[in-house]
Amino acid sequence: MRLSVSVYRLSGLMFRLAFYLASYLASRLFPFVHAFRRHASRAASSGAGTVLRSAACVAVTGAALIACSPTYDWRTVANDAQGYSVDLPAKPSNDERQIDIAGTPMKMAMQIAEADHTVFAVGSVTLPSDDPQVQRAALEFLRAGLARNLGATPDAHATQIPLAAGGQVPGIEMTFSGKAGANQEPRTMHARLVARGRHVYQAAIIGSKNPAPEQIDQFFQSFKLD
Template sequence: MLGTALGALALGVALGACSPTFDWRTVMNNDNGYTVDFPAKPGNDQRPVQINGTPMQMAMQSAEAGHAVFAVGTLMLPDDSDATQRAALDFLRAGLARNVGAAPDAHPVQIPLAAGGKTPGLEMKVSGVAGAKHETRTVYARLVAHGRHVYQAAIIADQALPQDQLDQFFSSFQLY
Protein backbone atom coordinates (compact mmCIF):
# COMPACT_ATOMS: atom_id res chain seq x y z
CA MET A 1 0.00 0.00 0.00
CA LEU A 2 2.83 2.39 0.82
CA GLY A 3 4.25 1.52 -2.58
CA THR A 4 1.00 2.68 -4.18
CA ALA A 5 1.19 6.00 -2.35
CA LEU A 6 4.82 6.46 -3.29
CA GLY A 7 4.08 5.33 -6.83
CA ALA A 8 1.56 8.14 -7.09
CA LEU A 9 4.18 10.51 -5.74
CA ALA A 10 6.72 9.25 -8.27
CA LEU A 11 4.20 9.88 -11.04
CA GLY A 12 3.81 13.34 -9.61
CA VAL A 13 7.56 13.86 -10.01
CA ALA A 14 7.21 13.30 -13.73
CA LEU A 15 4.29 15.69 -13.91
CA GLY A 16 6.11 18.15 -11.67
CA ALA A 17 8.74 18.57 -14.36
CA CYS A 18 6.26 20.78 -16.19
CA SER A 19 6.00 23.33 -13.37
CA PRO A 20 9.45 24.18 -12.02
CA THR A 21 8.36 27.32 -10.12
CA PHE A 22 8.40 27.28 -6.33
CA ASP A 23 5.53 29.29 -4.85
CA TRP A 24 5.96 28.63 -1.12
CA ARG A 25 2.95 28.77 1.18
CA THR A 26 2.50 27.75 4.80
CA VAL A 27 -0.11 25.06 5.34
CA MET A 28 -1.50 24.34 8.79
CA ASN A 29 -3.00 20.87 9.04
CA ASN A 30 -5.08 21.10 12.22
CA ASP A 31 -6.60 17.63 11.75
CA ASN A 32 -3.18 15.95 11.84
CA GLY A 33 -1.28 18.46 13.98
CA TYR A 34 1.45 19.96 11.82
CA THR A 35 2.44 22.99 9.82
CA VAL A 36 4.74 22.98 6.80
CA ASP A 37 5.67 25.13 3.81
CA PHE A 38 4.70 23.59 0.46
CA PRO A 39 6.13 24.87 -2.85
CA ALA A 40 2.68 24.84 -4.49
CA LYS A 41 -0.93 24.29 -3.46
CA PRO A 42 -1.06 20.79 -1.96
CA GLY A 43 -3.57 18.11 -2.78
CA ASN A 44 -4.95 15.58 -0.29
CA ASP A 45 -5.16 11.82 -0.45
CA GLN A 46 -5.72 8.92 1.92
CA ARG A 47 -4.58 5.31 1.68
CA PRO A 48 -5.08 2.21 3.81
CA VAL A 49 -1.91 0.53 5.12
CA GLN A 50 -1.29 -2.46 7.37
CA ILE A 51 1.43 -2.40 9.99
CA ASN A 52 2.04 -5.72 11.72
CA GLY A 53 -1.44 -6.82 10.66
CA THR A 54 -3.17 -3.71 12.03
CA PRO A 55 -5.09 -1.68 9.42
CA MET A 56 -4.49 2.07 9.53
CA GLN A 57 -5.16 5.07 7.33
CA MET A 58 -2.36 7.24 5.96
CA ALA A 59 -3.43 10.78 5.15
CA MET A 60 -1.20 12.50 2.60
CA GLN A 61 -0.77 16.10 1.53
CA SER A 62 1.50 16.65 -1.45
CA ALA A 63 2.56 19.34 -3.91
CA GLU A 64 4.70 19.24 -7.03
CA ALA A 65 7.38 21.73 -8.03
CA GLY A 66 10.87 21.79 -9.52
CA HIS A 67 11.07 18.14 -10.64
CA ALA A 68 9.98 16.93 -7.22
CA VAL A 69 7.02 15.95 -5.07
CA PHE A 70 6.90 17.37 -1.55
CA ALA A 71 4.66 15.38 0.78
CA VAL A 72 3.65 14.91 4.39
CA GLY A 73 2.04 11.61 5.28
CA THR A 74 0.36 11.07 8.62
CA LEU A 75 -0.57 7.76 10.22
CA MET A 76 -3.10 7.77 13.05
CA LEU A 77 -2.02 5.00 15.40
CA PRO A 78 -4.38 2.84 17.49
CA ASP A 79 -2.37 3.82 20.60
CA ASP A 80 0.70 5.86 21.53
CA SER A 81 2.84 3.03 22.92
CA ASP A 82 6.55 3.01 22.11
CA ALA A 83 6.18 -0.38 20.38
CA THR A 84 3.39 0.87 18.08
CA GLN A 85 5.29 4.07 17.25
CA ARG A 86 8.50 2.12 16.56
CA ALA A 87 6.68 -0.36 14.28
CA ALA A 88 5.14 2.48 12.28
CA LEU A 89 8.47 4.31 11.96
CA ASP A 90 10.20 1.09 10.84
CA PHE A 91 7.41 0.43 8.31
CA LEU A 92 7.75 3.92 6.77
CA ARG A 93 11.56 3.91 6.74
CA ALA A 94 11.72 0.48 5.10
CA GLY A 95 8.99 1.36 2.59
CA LEU A 96 10.69 4.56 1.42
CA ALA A 97 13.99 2.75 0.92
CA ARG A 98 12.39 -0.29 -0.73
CA ASN A 99 10.66 1.91 -3.31
CA VAL A 100 14.05 2.96 -4.71
CA GLY A 101 15.85 -0.34 -3.99
CA ALA A 102 18.07 1.15 -1.27
CA ALA A 103 19.05 0.22 2.27
CA PRO A 104 16.79 1.86 4.91
CA ASP A 105 19.57 3.94 6.49
CA ALA A 106 18.51 6.79 8.77
CA HIS A 107 20.10 8.93 11.45
CA PRO A 108 18.66 10.88 14.39
CA VAL A 109 17.39 14.43 13.89
CA GLN A 110 15.41 16.85 16.04
CA ILE A 111 11.95 17.85 14.77
CA PRO A 112 10.68 21.25 15.95
CA LEU A 113 7.46 21.64 17.90
CA ALA A 114 5.32 24.68 17.10
CA ALA A 115 4.98 25.46 20.84
CA GLY A 116 8.77 25.42 21.25
CA GLY A 117 11.25 22.67 21.86
CA LYS A 118 11.98 19.63 19.73
CA THR A 119 11.22 15.94 19.59
CA PRO A 120 13.48 13.16 18.29
CA GLY A 121 12.96 11.85 14.79
CA LEU A 122 14.82 10.18 11.93
CA GLU A 123 16.28 11.66 8.77
CA MET A 124 17.16 9.74 5.65
CA LYS A 125 18.35 10.28 2.10
CA VAL A 126 18.19 7.30 -0.25
CA SER A 127 18.64 7.05 -4.01
CA GLY A 128 17.89 4.36 -6.52
CA VAL A 129 15.65 3.38 -9.37
CA ALA A 130 11.87 3.47 -9.17
CA GLY A 131 8.81 2.93 -11.28
CA ALA A 132 8.15 0.98 -14.44
CA LYS A 133 10.70 3.05 -16.36
CA HIS A 134 13.41 2.42 -13.74
CA GLU A 135 14.23 6.11 -13.42
CA THR A 136 16.61 7.41 -10.79
CA ARG A 137 14.91 8.99 -7.77
CA THR A 138 16.25 10.51 -4.58
CA VAL A 139 14.10 10.43 -1.46
CA TYR A 140 14.78 12.90 1.32
CA ALA A 141 12.67 12.20 4.41
CA ARG A 142 12.10 12.97 8.05
CA LEU A 143 10.09 10.55 10.15
CA VAL A 144 8.76 11.24 13.62
CA ALA A 145 6.30 9.80 16.12
CA HIS A 146 4.35 12.23 18.29
CA GLY A 147 1.54 10.92 20.45
CA ARG A 148 -0.84 8.82 18.35
CA HIS A 149 0.57 10.18 15.07
CA VAL A 150 3.55 9.15 12.99
CA TYR A 151 4.65 11.61 10.32
CA GLN A 152 6.61 11.20 7.11
CA ALA A 153 7.78 14.48 5.58
CA ALA A 154 9.38 13.56 2.27
CA ILE A 155 10.67 14.94 -1.00
CA ILE A 156 10.96 12.61 -3.98
CA ALA A 157 13.04 14.13 -6.76
CA ASP A 158 14.26 13.00 -10.15
CA GLN A 159 17.23 15.40 -10.08
CA ALA A 160 19.21 17.31 -7.47
CA LEU A 161 17.31 20.08 -5.72
CA PRO A 162 18.92 23.27 -4.45
CA GLN A 163 19.72 23.02 -0.74
CA ASP A 164 17.58 26.07 0.01
CA GLN A 165 14.49 24.24 -1.30
CA LEU A 166 15.21 21.23 0.92
CA ASP A 167 15.82 23.53 3.90
CA GLN A 168 12.63 25.52 3.27
CA PHE A 169 10.49 22.39 3.39
CA PHE A 170 12.15 20.53 6.25
CA SER A 171 12.85 23.51 8.52
CA SER A 172 9.20 24.61 8.22
CA PHE A 173 7.86 21.18 9.25
CA GLN A 174 6.64 21.56 12.85
CA LEU A 175 4.34 19.50 15.00
CA TYR A 176 1.69 20.72 17.43
Protein backbone atom coordinates in the same frame (compact mmCIF):
# COMPACT_ATOMS: atom_id res chain seq x y z
CA MET B 1 6.96 -8.14 12.94
CA ARG B 2 5.10 -8.73 9.72
CA LEU B 3 4.00 -5.59 7.91
CA SER B 4 1.48 -5.61 5.07
CA VAL B 5 0.62 -3.06 2.40
CA SER B 6 -1.56 -5.33 0.29
CA VAL B 7 -4.49 -2.93 0.40
CA TYR B 8 -2.56 -0.55 -1.84
CA ARG B 9 -2.91 -2.11 -5.29
CA LEU B 10 -3.75 0.56 -7.80
CA SER B 11 -3.51 -0.47 -11.43
CA GLY B 12 -0.58 0.88 -13.41
CA LEU B 13 1.45 3.24 -11.21
CA MET B 14 2.11 2.25 -7.59
CA PHE B 15 4.56 2.89 -4.82
CA ARG B 16 4.16 0.26 -2.12
CA LEU B 17 5.12 2.62 0.63
CA ALA B 18 1.63 4.01 0.09
CA PHE B 19 2.41 7.56 1.15
CA TYR B 20 3.52 9.79 -1.67
CA LEU B 21 3.16 10.08 -5.42
CA ALA B 22 5.09 11.23 -8.40
CA SER B 23 2.82 11.05 -11.40
CA TYR B 24 5.42 12.69 -13.62
CA LEU B 25 7.96 10.60 -15.53
CA ALA B 26 5.64 7.57 -15.41
CA SER B 27 7.16 6.43 -12.12
CA ARG B 28 5.78 3.72 -9.86
CA LEU B 29 6.66 5.61 -6.71
CA PHE B 30 3.38 6.61 -5.11
CA PRO B 31 -0.11 5.15 -4.81
CA PHE B 32 -2.26 8.26 -5.15
CA VAL B 33 -1.55 9.11 -8.78
CA HIS B 34 -5.17 9.28 -9.87
CA ALA B 35 -6.16 11.65 -7.08
CA PHE B 36 -3.23 13.92 -7.92
CA ARG B 37 -4.13 13.96 -11.60
CA ARG B 38 -7.75 14.86 -10.83
CA HIS B 39 -6.51 17.72 -8.66
CA ALA B 40 -4.18 19.00 -11.38
CA SER B 41 -6.91 18.72 -14.03
CA ARG B 42 -9.41 20.71 -11.98
CA ALA B 43 -6.84 23.42 -11.29
CA ALA B 44 -5.91 23.69 -14.96
CA SER B 45 -9.50 23.86 -16.20
CA SER B 46 -10.50 26.53 -13.68
CA GLY B 47 -7.55 28.75 -14.57
CA ALA B 48 -6.73 29.02 -10.88
CA GLY B 49 -3.14 27.87 -11.42
CA THR B 50 -1.50 24.48 -11.83
CA VAL B 51 0.69 22.34 -9.67
CA LEU B 52 3.53 23.11 -12.02
CA ARG B 53 3.85 26.76 -13.03
CA SER B 54 5.84 27.58 -16.14
CA ALA B 55 6.13 30.47 -18.54
CA ALA B 56 7.17 30.77 -22.16
CA CYS B 57 10.08 33.14 -22.76
CA VAL B 58 10.68 34.89 -26.07
CA ALA B 59 14.18 34.36 -27.41
CA VAL B 60 16.12 37.52 -28.15
CA THR B 61 17.26 36.31 -31.55
CA GLY B 62 13.88 35.23 -32.87
CA ALA B 63 10.37 34.18 -32.14
CA ALA B 64 11.31 30.84 -30.65
CA LEU B 65 9.84 30.10 -27.23
CA ILE B 66 11.88 28.54 -24.46
CA ALA B 67 10.26 26.97 -21.39
CA CYS B 68 11.37 28.63 -18.19
CA SER B 69 11.91 26.73 -14.98
CA PRO B 70 8.81 26.26 -12.85
CA THR B 71 8.67 28.54 -9.83
CA TYR B 72 8.36 27.68 -6.19
CA ASP B 73 5.24 29.31 -4.80
CA TRP B 74 5.79 28.63 -1.11
CA ARG B 75 2.87 28.82 1.29
CA THR B 76 2.37 27.63 4.87
CA VAL B 77 -0.16 24.82 5.22
CA ALA B 78 -1.54 24.11 8.69
CA ASN B 79 -3.06 20.66 9.10
CA ASP B 80 -4.88 20.89 12.40
CA ALA B 81 -6.51 17.47 12.04
CA GLN B 82 -3.13 15.73 11.77
CA GLY B 83 -1.23 18.08 14.05
CA TYR B 84 1.45 19.68 11.90
CA SER B 85 2.27 22.65 9.70
CA VAL B 86 4.65 22.87 6.77
CA ASP B 87 5.64 25.11 3.87
CA LEU B 88 4.77 23.63 0.46
CA PRO B 89 5.89 25.00 -2.93
CA ALA B 90 2.44 24.76 -4.56
CA LYS B 91 -1.17 24.19 -3.64
CA PRO B 92 -1.30 20.65 -2.24
CA SER B 93 -3.55 17.74 -3.12
CA ASN B 94 -4.95 15.64 -0.29
CA ASP B 95 -5.86 12.00 0.16
CA GLU B 96 -6.69 9.56 2.91
CA ARG B 97 -6.66 5.76 2.93
CA GLN B 98 -6.77 2.75 5.24
CA ILE B 99 -3.61 0.67 5.54
CA ASP B 100 -2.60 -2.38 7.55
CA ILE B 101 0.44 -2.37 9.81
CA ALA B 102 1.27 -5.57 11.69
CA GLY B 103 -2.30 -6.75 11.21
CA THR B 104 -3.85 -3.56 12.58
CA PRO B 105 -5.86 -1.22 10.29
CA MET B 106 -4.75 2.40 10.52
CA LYS B 107 -5.69 5.62 8.76
CA MET B 108 -3.13 7.30 6.52
CA ALA B 109 -3.50 10.92 5.39
CA MET B 110 -1.26 12.88 3.08
CA GLN B 111 -0.64 16.23 1.42
CA ILE B 112 1.39 16.52 -1.80
CA ALA B 113 2.73 19.41 -3.85
CA GLU B 114 4.96 19.42 -6.92
CA ALA B 115 7.39 22.03 -8.21
CA ASP B 116 10.27 21.89 -10.66
CA HIS B 117 9.69 18.17 -11.34
CA THR B 118 10.06 17.39 -7.64
CA VAL B 119 7.42 16.09 -5.24
CA PHE B 120 7.15 17.46 -1.69
CA ALA B 121 4.90 15.41 0.58
CA VAL B 122 3.87 15.00 4.19
CA GLY B 123 2.04 11.90 5.35
CA SER B 124 0.72 10.91 8.73
CA VAL B 125 -0.50 7.63 10.15
CA THR B 126 -3.06 7.74 12.95
CA LEU B 127 -2.15 5.04 15.46
CA PRO B 128 -4.56 3.11 17.69
CA SER B 129 -2.55 4.24 20.72
CA ASP B 130 0.60 6.11 21.68
CA ASP B 131 2.29 2.89 22.82
CA PRO B 132 6.01 3.13 21.92
CA GLN B 133 5.89 -0.35 20.40
CA VAL B 134 3.10 0.70 18.04
CA GLN B 135 5.05 3.84 17.14
CA ARG B 136 8.16 1.79 16.34
CA ALA B 137 6.17 -0.62 14.15
CA ALA B 138 4.77 2.26 12.10
CA LEU B 139 8.17 3.93 11.77
CA GLU B 140 9.72 0.66 10.60
CA PHE B 141 6.88 0.23 8.09
CA LEU B 142 7.69 3.60 6.54
CA ARG B 143 11.46 3.17 6.63
CA ALA B 144 11.35 -0.32 5.12
CA GLY B 145 8.95 0.79 2.39
CA LEU B 146 11.26 3.57 1.27
CA ALA B 147 14.32 1.33 1.19
CA ARG B 148 12.51 -1.47 -0.64
CA ASN B 149 11.02 0.69 -3.34
CA LEU B 150 14.19 2.60 -4.11
CA GLY B 151 16.31 -0.49 -3.70
CA ALA B 152 18.76 1.42 -1.53
CA THR B 153 20.13 1.53 1.97
CA PRO B 154 19.68 5.05 3.31
CA ASP B 155 22.23 7.39 4.75
CA ALA B 156 20.41 7.83 8.07
CA HIS B 157 21.06 9.77 11.25
CA ALA B 158 19.18 11.22 14.19
CA THR B 159 17.68 14.68 13.91
CA GLN B 160 15.37 16.98 15.85
CA ILE B 161 11.88 17.91 14.66
CA PRO B 162 10.67 21.31 15.95
CA LEU B 163 7.41 21.81 17.82
CA ALA B 164 5.16 24.75 17.03
CA ALA B 165 5.02 25.71 20.71
CA GLY B 166 8.80 25.53 21.08
CA GLY B 167 11.14 22.66 21.81
CA GLN B 168 11.94 19.62 19.73
CA VAL B 169 11.31 15.89 19.52
CA PRO B 170 13.73 13.25 18.21
CA GLY B 171 13.32 11.98 14.66
CA ILE B 172 15.23 10.26 11.87
CA GLU B 173 16.63 11.93 8.77
CA MET B 174 17.39 9.78 5.73
CA THR B 175 18.69 10.27 2.21
CA PHE B 176 18.12 7.62 -0.46
CA SER B 177 19.59 7.36 -3.95
CA GLY B 178 18.26 4.52 -6.07
CA LYS B 179 16.20 3.52 -9.06
CA ALA B 180 12.46 3.04 -9.36
CA GLY B 181 9.74 2.45 -11.88
CA ALA B 182 9.46 0.18 -14.90
CA ASN B 183 12.41 1.95 -16.53
CA GLN B 184 14.51 1.93 -13.36
CA GLU B 185 15.08 5.66 -13.53
CA PRO B 186 17.31 7.28 -10.89
CA ARG B 187 15.59 8.95 -7.95
CA THR B 188 16.85 10.84 -4.91
CA MET B 189 14.75 11.12 -1.78
CA HIS B 190 15.22 13.10 1.40
CA ALA B 191 12.93 12.05 4.24
CA ARG B 192 12.31 12.67 7.89
CA LEU B 193 10.38 10.29 10.14
CA VAL B 194 9.03 11.09 13.59
CA ALA B 195 6.50 9.74 16.07
CA ARG B 196 4.49 11.95 18.40
CA GLY B 197 1.53 10.77 20.44
CA ARG B 198 -0.90 8.83 18.29
CA HIS B 199 0.71 9.89 15.01
CA VAL B 200 3.73 8.90 12.97
CA TYR B 201 4.84 11.39 10.33
CA GLN B 202 6.91 11.27 7.21
CA ALA B 203 8.05 14.38 5.34
CA ALA B 204 9.75 13.68 2.03
CA ILE B 205 11.19 15.25 -1.11
CA ILE B 206 11.68 13.06 -4.15
CA GLY B 207 12.75 13.70 -7.72
CA SER B 208 15.14 12.78 -10.48
CA LYS B 209 17.52 15.45 -9.19
CA ASN B 210 18.08 17.33 -5.98
CA PRO B 211 16.36 20.69 -5.55
CA ALA B 212 18.53 23.64 -4.55
CA PRO B 213 19.64 23.41 -0.90
CA GLU B 214 17.52 26.43 0.04
CA GLN B 215 14.39 24.67 -1.23
CA ILE B 216 15.18 21.56 0.80
CA ASP B 217 15.82 23.70 3.89
CA GLN B 218 12.59 25.64 3.39
CA PHE B 219 10.56 22.46 3.44
CA PHE B 220 12.21 20.62 6.31
CA GLN B 221 12.83 23.60 8.58
CA SER B 222 9.18 24.62 8.28
CA PHE B 223 7.86 21.16 9.20
CA LYS B 224 6.61 21.54 12.78
CA LEU B 225 4.42 19.38 15.01
CA ASP B 226 1.71 20.62 17.33
